[in-house]
Amino acid sequence: MLTRTIRRRSVPERDTLPADLHPLLRRVYAARGVRAAEELDLELTGLIPVGRLDGIGTAVELLCVHHARRSRIIVVGDFDADGATSTALVVRQLRRLGFQDVDFIVPNRFQYGYGLTPPIVQLAAQQQPGLIITVDNGISSHAGVDQARMLGIDILITDHHLPAATLPAANAIVNPNAQNGFPSKMLAGVGVAFYLMAALTREMQTRGRCLHPEPVADLLDLVALGTVADLVPLDRNNRILVYQGLRRIRAGRCLPGIRALLESANRLPESVLAADLGFQVGPRLNAAGRLDDMSIGIQCLLSDDAQTARQLAARLTQLNQDRRELERQMQQDAMASVANMRAEDPQLPLGMCLFDENWHQGVVGLVASRVKDKLHRPVIALARADADSLKGSARSVPGVHVRDVLEAVAVRHPELIEKFGGHAMAAGLTLPAQGLDRFREAFDAEVRRWMSIDQAVGIVHSDGALRSDELTLEIAQLLRESGPWGQGFPEPLFDGRFQVRRLRVLGGGRHLKLEVHDGLDACCEAIVFRHFDQEDAPQVQLGAWIELAYRLDVNHYGGTGRLQLIAEHLRILDDRSRTRTPRDLADEG
Numbered sequence: 251m252l253t254r255t256i257r258r259r260s261v262p263e264r265d266t267l268p269a270d271l272h273p274l275l276r277r278v279y280a281a282r283g284v285r286a287a288e289e290l291d292l293e294l295t296g297l298i299p300v301g302r303l304d305g306i307g308t309a310v311e312l313l314c315v316h317h318a319r320r321s322r323i324i325v326v327g328d329f330d331a332d333g334a335t336s337t338a339l340v341v342r343q344l345r346r347l348g349f350q351d352v353d354f355i356v357p358n359r360f361q362y363g364y365g366l367t368p369p370i371v372q373l374a375a376q377q378q379p380g381l382i383i384t385v386d387n388g389i390s391s392h393a394g395v396d397q398a399r400m401l402g403i404d405i406l407i408t409d410h411h412l413p414a415a416t417l418p419a420a421n422a423i424v425n426p427n428a429q430n431g432f433p434s435k436m437l438a439g440v441g442v443a444f445y446l447m448a449a450l451t452r453e454m455q456t457r458g459r460c461l462h463p464e465p466v467a468d469l470l471d472l473v474a475l476g477t478v479a480d481l482v483p484l485d486r487n488n489r490i491l492v493y494q495g496l497r498r499i500r501a502g503r504c505l506p507g508i509r510a511l512l513e514s515a516n517r518l519p520e521s522v523l524a525a526d527l528g529f530q531v532g533p534r535l536n537a538a539g540r541l542d543d544m545s546i547g548i549q550c551l552l553s554d555d556a557q558t559a560r561q562l563a564a565r566l567t568q569l570n571q572d573r574r575e576l577e578r579q580m581q582q583d584a585m586a587s588v589a590n591m592r593a594e595d596p597q598l599p600l601g602m603c604l605f606d607e608n609w610h611q612g613v614v615g616l617v618a619s620r621v622k623d624k625l626h627r628p629v630i631a632l633a634r635a636d637a638d639s640l641k642g643s644a645r646s647v648p649g650v651h652v653r654d655v656l657e658a659v660a661v662r663h664p665e666l667i668e669k670f671g672g673h674a675m676a677a678g679l680t681l682p683a684q685g686l687d688r689f690r691e692a693f694d695a696e697v698r699r700w701m702s703i704d705q706a707v708g709i710v711h712s713d714g715a716l717r718s719d720e721l722t723l724e725i726a727q728l729l730r731e732s733g734p735w736g737q738g739f740p741e742p743l744f745d746g747r748f749q750v751r752r753l754r755v756l757g758g759g760r761h762l763k764l765e766v767h768d769g770l771d772a773c774c775e776a777i778v779f780r781h782f783d784q785e786d787a788p789q790v791q792l793g794a795w796i797e798l799a800y801r802l803d804v805n806h807y808g809g810t811g812r813l814q815l816i817a818e819h820l821r822i823l824d825d826r827s828r829t830r831t832p833r834d835l836a837d838e839g
Contacts, residue, residue: 256710256745256799256819274720275732278713278742289486292493294467296486300449304429309406309422309446310453312381316404317349317459321380325354326366327548328386328439329539331532335476336385336408336443338507338551339469343447346464347454353377356544364671364678366394366405375401382406386439388420389413389428390671395420408442410482411671412653434487436738440476441491444469470495471504472551474734478524479532481675483738492524492734507550510563511535524734525741534563537570540612577616580609584617584631585624585783600706601655601697602629603690605640609633615643615676624784626706628652628697632681639668640686644677650700653677658699659692666692675737710799710819712745721772723813726802743818745799748776750792755782762790766798766815776800776815788822797821 259281266286267276284290300306316323323344327337337354344352357370365387371394374382381404384391388407395418398405405420413428424446426432437445447466454460474495477488484492498504499512499522508531512519515530535547546569550562583606602625609617611633618631622645632642646652653672656679660667666689670679681689716725735741748766751773756763762781767773776798781787790796799819804811 256712256797258712258714258745272728274716274725275728278729278732281713282739292486292490294490294494296490298433298487300445300452302432303424303426303442303445303449304431305422305424306446306449309408309424310450312404312406312422313344313450314453314457314459316381317347317454319380320350322351322353322378323349323381323383324374324377324379325352325383325385326370326374326387327354327356327384327544328364329356329358329544330386331479331535331547332439332476333386334535334539334544334547334551335472335479336438336440337548339440339443339466339472339476340383340385340408340447341548341552342469343451343464343466347451347460354545354548356539356548358543364669366391366398366407368394368397370394371397371401371403374398375403379403384408385443386410388418389423389425390418390669392416392418394418408439408446410437410439410442411673414657434485436483436485436488438473438477438480438482438488440473440480441482441488444473444491467494468498468503469505471498471508474499474524475508475527475531475535478527478734478736479535481528481737482673484734484736485738489734489739492736496522496524496527496734505551505554506556506559507553507563510550510556510559511566513560514563514567523730524736528736533573534566534570537573538566541569541573541576541610573613573616576610577613580606580613580617581620583608584621596703598625599690599694599697600627600701600703601694602627603632603642603686603693604629605632605642605686607634611635611641614641615645615678618643618645622647627701628655630679630693632686634683635680638683640681640683642679642681644672644679646675646677647701647705649705650697655693655696655700658696659689662696663688663692710745711740711743712799713742714744715746716744718768718771721768721774721802721813723804723811726804726813727811729802730804741801743799743801745797745819747795747797747823750790750794750796753790753792762820764790766796774813774815775805776817778817778820781820788820790820790822795823797823 261277261280265280268287325337325340327333341352341354355374366384382398383406385408389409389411395405407420407423409425424442426435426437451463451466455463474492477492499519509519511531511534517526517530538544538547550559553559614631614633618629622629628646628650630642630644632640635641644652651674656670656677666685668680672678729742748768750764751767752765754763760780760782762778764776766776798817800815800817803814803816805814
């Protein structure tokens with residue numbers, strides 16, 4: 251564990267949260283900016299109204315025109331979980347509304363690149379569509395849109411990524427980040443698709459074209475999955491969408507594909523959490539886009555047959571295992587190259603850029619994420635695309651908007667980046683290979699405009715200490731049920747000092763399992779995942795006092811629920827720290 255500092259979240263002195271709210275939840279919610287009771291209301295009635303999303307009226311009218319024409323419609327998706335869920339949602343709802351001829355295309359990322367490129371338009375044109383709908387892409391696809399319009403194909407762009415200085419010449423654009431009228435800019439691509447389909451469903455019913463439409467709310471399980479998997483911040487609007495989707499899944503009303511993916515990950519639908527979607531289901535979908543063909547994932551989400559869905563989910567699970575093995579080797583290579591680097595080294599670039607001839611371009615984003623976690627700064631990992639170009643993925647840290655960083659580099663050095671796109675925490679790019687060294691320097695220089703070395707030493711934000719009587723299974727279950735937690739609304743993390751009573755190594759020598767005591771009345775299990783992956787991992791001894799930053803979890807292994815601490819940070823306390831009594835430490839909390 252390489253994190254250096256624990257910083258406790260500040261909690262405002264006053265709020266108007268319900269008086270009967272558990273004191274611990276009050277503290278946690280308030281630290282995340284929740285001030286009033288209505289912010290805890292996650293019913294659908296609390297969603298920002300559909301009509302406030304700019305461009306949605308034009309988009310709905312365009313769809314109604316093509317419904318009347320009985321046009322062939324092609325949905326062009328992206329090759330990640332957000333793109334897959336967006337595609338499945340739009341295809342499903344258009345078909346349910348009576349659109350006669352709806353199909354989809356997902357670009358092979360290695361052959362066609364990202365977005366609505368001219369080659370993708372040519373591929374779609376072979377099916378003679380009257381309308382192309384992009385989901386989770388298209389806002390930067392000027393050339394592709396121009397190509398489609400020249401061929402007489404109408405274009406409807408739905409996206410959530412940041413636009414360039416000018417917008418494509420599409421017939422309609424729905425993107426909360428391309429217009430100013432929508433209060434929340436945090437919608438995932440699937441959230442934008444949901445809003446569009448909700449507006450269309452209502453208009454089709456009003457016009458009498460579909461008297462008893464199936465509500466798009468039936469597809470909120472897709473919205474929850476795509477929103478969590480894409481790591482967009484969970485503002486209240488997104489928390490409503492995720493909460494409602496999780497509620498459908500837990501009630502047994504989810505799509506066969508999502509049920510099959512959960513089962514393949516050994517997760518029970520009736521107790522699913524947002525973290526299960528983010529860390530288990532999402533990666534299975536993403537693996538298809540990284541290594542094979544995302545259409546496998548979309549077909550899984552479109553299937554209404556449980557057996558077919560299970561077969562496709564099994565294929566996705568195998569791809570995810572293959573991805574893990576490939577990632578493990580690439581990660582070892584990457585970690586070897588940064589093994590001697592320390593986050594506090596002032597000579598280390600604040601914007602890291604890594605390249606290896608043997609890396610697979612479908613997995614570089616995962617490598618960038620691992621190195622970012624180690625060095626606490628934005629990281630770009632690059633792989634060879636062809637003889638002349640490199641493709642990479644960027645992962646950032648809070649406070650550094652990596653898409654804006656890349657745009658600034660492109661403005662100052664237009665010859666260094668061929669194309670790029672993304673958002674605050676993640677982005678993709680293509681570079682000319684011969685300019686790699688110059689790009690490294692330019693990227694580091696631009697990141698230094700956003701952050702300092704003091705911000706890169708690593709800070710864990712904690713919700714404070716827990717008393718002995720709060721280290722219980724009941725509190726862990728309360729926190730599980732009080733989400734959804736995720737990006738921008740993090741799962742509660744606590745800190746404390748404990749004495750090690752037992753320890754053992756799990757997972758083939760990777761994980762550290764402990765039994766710890768708080769020095770007062772609480773004794774519980776703790777686990778430090780991937781502890782031994784780090785070369786300088788602390789050497790924990792029996793009887794040692796340690797500092798943990800941890801999440802409360804429920805371990806169901808063996809069929810019974812037990813409290814377990816999931817450690818995000820571990821530090822062995824020095825002699826001075828050990829002389830402080832447990833009662834002193836409890837009083838500090």
